[in-house]
Amino acid sequence: MSKDFNEVVDCMLKSDNRYERGAYQFMREALDHTFKSLAKEREMQPNTHISGRELLDGVKDYALSEYGPLAKTVLNAWGVENSEDLGNVVFNLIEHGVFAKSEEDTPEMFKSGLDFEEAFVRPFLPKHAPSSKKPKRKSRGEDN
Template identity: 50%
Template sequence: EAYIFLRDALDFTTKQQKKLKGAAIRHVAGPELLEGVRQYALKEFGPMALSVLSHWGVACCEDIGHMVFNLIGAGIFGKTDEDSMDDFKAVYDFRDAFVKPFQPEPAVTGKKLSLGLPAPKAS
């Protein structure tokens, strides 16, 4: 399932890039694919994204890189001479990428809530 998800994430990424750049995308670099994986996982799985990826044994960007290079080795994904596993090293932290978007904003402290009411009169 993880490999099917990765293929779908690549399709999602190329469609997103085509919308932005307006032309057919010939190649997606590692960091671009990782950003597409992040966006697609959040879209598909919402707050469960980290749990789903963990269930598949995908715990960091390097794991996605290994999957990509397995697909390259199988002839399913293409590769340029510039592509390497280094492209997938510590691009983002999974907890920051998949948990933080769903955490509530911290309460603002030290500020008084203004309701637009006049201040009370001193007695």
């Protein structure tokens, strides 16, 4: 009998407490989101492998759609502060039989795969910096 996802996460949290439960749930949902998005673009079988790059793109898309400008804050609250942390979460899920991997998949592929500032902060910054010039104040006696 296989363990359910929550039991597997409980086991992972006992051996590796770097990441909160939410990080694992998020990654599972992000994988589902990625698979569905890719399936719309191309014909995919249910057990089609998703590359690390595709997963990172899906993680970015899913985080932004779910959490908007708070995506980085939410991920950070779960202990996920960079792309390498995403890889650690993925490989914990692989080690516990939740996700599968191909021969090409390695933790190293996640090390610099997604810049969190670029992915989760920059899209919400103003397009143009506000002007530092203050409007001139009229002095007394000037006509309006």
